Amino acid sequence: MSIRLKLVIGLFAIIFIFNLILALLTSWYVGKVYFREVQTRVRMDLNSARDIYQNSIDRIREILHAISIRRSIPVPLAREAEGELGTVLSTVYRDMGMDILTLTDSKGLVLFRAHNPGSKGDDLSTLPILQKVLKTGKSAGGTVVLSEKALLNESPELARRARIELVDTPRSRPLEQKVTDRGMLIAAAVPFRTLDIPGTNTSHSAVLLGAVLLNNNFGIVDKIKSELFRDQQYQGKDIGTATIFLDDVRISTNVRGAEQQRAVGSRMSREVYDRVIRDGAIWARKAFVVSNWFITAYEPILNPDSRVIGALYVGLLEKPFTQPQKVILLFFLLGVAGSVCCSFVLVFFYTRKLLKPIDQILCMSKRVINGDLTARCRLQIPGEMGTLCRSLDQMADTIQQREEELKRVTREQITQSDKLASIGRLSAGIAHEINNPLTGVLTFAHLLQEKKNNSPQDLRDLGVIIRETTRVRDIVRGLLDFARQSPFEKQVLSVNDLISQILQLIRNQKEFKGITVNRDFQADLPPIHGDRNQLQQVFLNLILNAAEAIPGRGTIFIQTRLEMEGVTITIRDTGCGIKKRDLEKIFDPFYTTKPVGKGTGLGLSITYGIIEQHQGTIRCESTWGEGTTFTIVIPPSGAVRKESAREPAR
Numbered sequence: 001m002s003i004r005l006k007l008v009i010g011l012f013a014i015i016f017i018f019n020l021i022l023a024l025l026t027s028w029y030v031g032k033v034y035f036r037e038v039q040t041r042v043r044m045d046l047n048s049a050r051d052i053y054q055n056s057i058d059r060i061r062e063i064l065h066a067i068s069i070r071r072s073i074p075v076p077l078a079r080e081a082e083g084e085l086g087t088v089l090s091t092v093y094r095d096m097g098m099d100i101l102t103l104t105d106s107k108g109l110v111l112f113r114a115h116n117p118g119s120k121g122d123d124l125s126t127l128p129i130l131q132k133v134l135k136t137g138k139s140a141g142g143t144v145v146l147s148e149k150a151l152l153n154e155s156p157e158l159a160r161r162a163r164i165e166l167v168d169t170p171r172s173r174p175l176e177q178k179v180t181d182r183g184m185l186i187a188a189a190v191p192f193r194t195l196d197i198p199g200t201n202t203s204h205s206a207v208l209l210g211a212v213l214l215n216n217n218f219g220i221v222d223k224i225k226s227e228l229f230r231d232q233q234y235q236g237k238d239i240g241t242a243t244i245f246l247d248d249v250r251i252s253t254n255v256r257g258a259e260q261q262r263a264v265g266s267r268m269s270r271e272v273y274d275r276v277i278r279d280g281a282i283w284a285r286k287a288f289v290v291s292n293w294f295i296t297a298y299e300p301i302l303n304p305d306s307r308v309i310g311a312l313y314v315g316l317l318e319k320p321f322t323q324p325q326k327v328i329l330l331f332f333l334l335g336v337a338g339s340v341c342c343s344f345v346l347v348f349f350y351t352r353k354l355l356k357p358i359d360q361i362l363c364m365s366k367r368v369i370n371g372d373l374t375a376r377c378r379l380q381i382p383g384e385m386g387t388l389c390r391s392l393d394q395m396a397d398t399i400q401q402r403e404e405e406l407k408r409v410t411r412e413q414i415t416q417s418d419k420l421a422s423i424g425r426l427s428a429g430i431a432h433e434i435n436n437p438l439t440g441v442l443t444f445a446h447l448l449q450e451k452k453n454n455s456p457q458d459l460r461d462l463g464v465i466i467r468e469t470t471r472v473r474d475i476v477r478g479l480l481d482f483a484r485q486s487p488f489e490k491q492v493l494s495v496n497d498l499i500s501q502i503l504q505l506i507r508n509q510k511e512f513k514g515i516t517v518n519r520d521f522q523a524d525l526p527p528i529h530g531d532r533n534q535l536q537q538v539f540l541n542l543i544l545n546a547a548e549a550i551p552g553r554g555t556i557f558i559q560t561r562l563e564m565e566g567v568t569i570t571i572r573d574t575g576c577g578i579k580k581r582d583l584e585k586i587f588d589p590f591y592t593t594k595p596v597g598k599g600t601g602l603g604l605s606i607t608y609g610i611i612e613q614h615q616g617t618i619r620c621e622s623t624w625g626e627g628t629t630f631t632i633v634i635p636p637s638g639a640v641r642k643e644s645a646r647e648p649a650r
C-alpha cells in the first residue's frame with residue numbers, strides 16, 4: 001500500500017471518527033439541555049395548574065362567604081332554612097355550578113340541602129372539612145373524597161355522575177376492581193352567623209358547605225389546558241394535557257386514549273404511583289401516559305387531614321420535542337458527511353501535492369541504484385522536504401565526485417603499473433643484452449690498464465673507459481633490479497631495526513655532511529612481514545634522495561608509528577622540495593632532475609614496485625623550497641598473515 005493511500009485513509013478515518021463523535025456529543029448535549037428546559041417549563045406549568053385548582057376551591061369559599069356575610073339569620077335555624085334562606089341557597093346552587101350546597105347546624109346535622117331539599121337531619125360531622133370549621137370557627141377549603149354511600153346520601157344523581165369504569169392501562173398497577181364509585185370533590189365550608197337571643201354574644205351556630213364533584217367534570221383540566229398550553233396541537237393531538245387523579249385513576253382529564261376519547265378511568269403508571277401517591281413526592285420527568293410518552297410533572301393532592309388522596313398532573317407530549325432533536329442530529333450527520341467528503345477531496349489533493357517530492361526522490365534513488373549518478377531531484381521547495389531533496393542531490397553530487405575521483409586514481413594506478421610492467425619487461429631484455437658485452441668491455445679495459453707499456457695518456461683514457469663503463473653497468477644493474485622477477489623472500493621484520501641498520505651504514509657517507517638525522521621511532525611498533533633486501537633498498541633510496549635534496553645543512557626526520565591503516569613510516573626532509581607539476585612524475589622510471597651521471601631516475605620506481613609487492617602504499621607531499629615528505633604504509637605482520645591465510649580459499 002502506498003504512503004499516499006495510507007495517509008489518505010488514516011486522515012479520512014481520523015476526520016470521520018472525530019466529526020461523528022463531535023456530532024453525536026453535540027446533538028446529545030443540545031438534546032439534554034433542550035429537554036431540561038422543557039422539563040423546567042412543565043414543572044412551572046404544574047405550579048400554574050395548582051394555582052388554577054386552588055382558585056377553584058377559593059371561588060367556592062368566596063361564594064359561601066358572600067352568602068354568609070350578607071345575612072345573619074335568627075334562630076331557630078331550621079325554620080329559617082325552609083324560608084328565605086332556603087330560596088337564596090337554591091338560587092346560588094343553580095346559578096354557581098355547585099354540586100353540593102348544604103347548611104348544617106353547629107353539630108353538623110343537616111338543616112337544608114339545596115341540591116336535594118328532601119334529604120335532611122343526617123349527620124355530616126365526620127366530614128373533615130366540616131370538623132375543621134366547627135372546631136376553629138373559621139372557613140376552610142380543600143379536596144375531599146366521598147364514598148358511594150355518602151354520595152347517595154347527598155343525591156343519587158351525584159353518585160351516578162361519580163361512577164367511573166376503570167380501563168386497563170399499560171405500565172399501570174394491576175387492576176383490582178372494575179369500577180370506582182367514590183367521588184372526589186373540591187369543597188369549602190364557612191361558619192354561618194346567627195342572630196342570638198338578645199343579651200348573648202353572637203356565635204357561629206351554623207355551617208354552610210359547598211362542593212363541586214371532580215369525577216367526569218372537565219372544567220378545571222380544560223381551563224388548565226387552554227390557559228397554560230393555549231390548546232396547541234401536534235399532528236391532531238393536544239400537546240399540553242392536564243389530569244386530576246383520584247388515587248391513581250384519571251377522573252378528570254384531557255389526555256386522549258387510542259380512539260381520541262378522554263382517557264377517564266385509565267390509570268397512572270406504576271413508577272409514578274409509587275413516587276407520587278405512595279411516597280407523596282413530586283414527579284418531574286418523562287412518563288408513559290396512557291399510550292404516549294409525555295414530559296410530565298405530578299404532585300400529590302392532599303385532603304384536609306394532609307393524606308394523599310390523588311394527584312394533579314400536567315404534561316407535554318414528548319414527540320414534538322424529540323422531533324427537533326432528530327432534525328438536529330440529522331443536520332449534524334449531514335454536516336459530518338459533507339465535511340468528511342470535502343476533507344477527503346482536500347486530503348487527496350493535499351497528499352498528492354505533499355508527496356510529489358517523495359515520488360521524485362524514489363525515482364531519483366532508483367536511477368542512482370541502477371548506476372545513473374547524474375540523476376537528481378532538482379526540487380527547490382521550502383521546508384523539510386526541500387532540505388531532504390537538496391541533501392539527496394548533494395549526496396548524489398558527492399557520490400558522483402568520489403566515483404570520478406576513484407576512476408581517475410584507478411586509471412592512474414593502472415597506467416603506472418602498466419608502464420612499470422612494460423618498462424620492466426623492456427629493461428630486463430635490454431639489460432641482459434647490454435650486460436654481457438659491458439662485462440667484456442670492462443674486463444678488457446682492466447686488462448689493458450694493467451699492461452706495462454701504457455703511456456700516461458692511455459692510462460687516463462682507459463680510466464675514463466672504466467669509469468663510464470662502470471656507470472653504465474650500474475644503470476644496467478638498476479634496470480635488472482627493477483625488472484627482477486626474483487623470488488620474494490618474506491620474513492618478520494622490525495622496521496625500526498631495519499632503518500637503524502641503514503642509518504648505521506650511511507652515517508659516514510660524504511652526502512650526509514652537514515645533515516642531522518632526527519629519529520622518532522614508536523617503541524612497541526608491531527613487526528611487518530616482508531623482504532629484508534628489498535625494504536632496505538626502499539629506505540636507502542628515500543634517505544639518499546632526501547640527503548641529495550638538501551643543498552647545505554638540513555635535517556631528515558624519520559618517524560615510525562602504528563596508525564589505523566598500518567605501520568606508517570614518514571621520511572621528511574628540509575630539502576629543496578618538488579615543484580607541483582613534477583610531483584606526478586617522480587615515480588616514473590628514468591625521471592630524474594639530477595645531472596647526467598648522478599642519478600638514474602629508477603630509485604622511486606623501484607621503491608613503488610617493492611611497496612606494492614608488500615601490499616602497502618607510498619605517497620609524497622612536497623612544497624617547493626621547503627621540503628618533502630614521503631609516507632609509506634605497510635600492513636603489520638598479523639594483518640598480512642591473515643590475508644595470506646585467506647589467500648588459498650580465494
Ligand SMILES: Nc1ncnc2c1ncn2[C@@H]1O[C@H](COP(=O)(O)OP(=O)(O)OP(=O)(O)O)[C@@H](O)[C@H]1O
Nearest residue numbers: 545546549591592593594599600601602603604628
Ligand atoms: N626528497 C626529495 N627531495 C626533492 N626531490 C626529490 C626527492 N626525492 C626524489 N626527488 C626527485 O625525484 C627524482 C627521481 O628520484 P629517483 O630516486 O627516482 O631518481 P634519482 O634520485 O634522480 O636517481 P637514482 O635514485 O637512480 O640515483 C629526483 O631526481 C628528484 O628530482
Ligand SMILES: [Mg+2]
Nearest residue numbers: 541545603604
Ligand atoms: Mg634516488
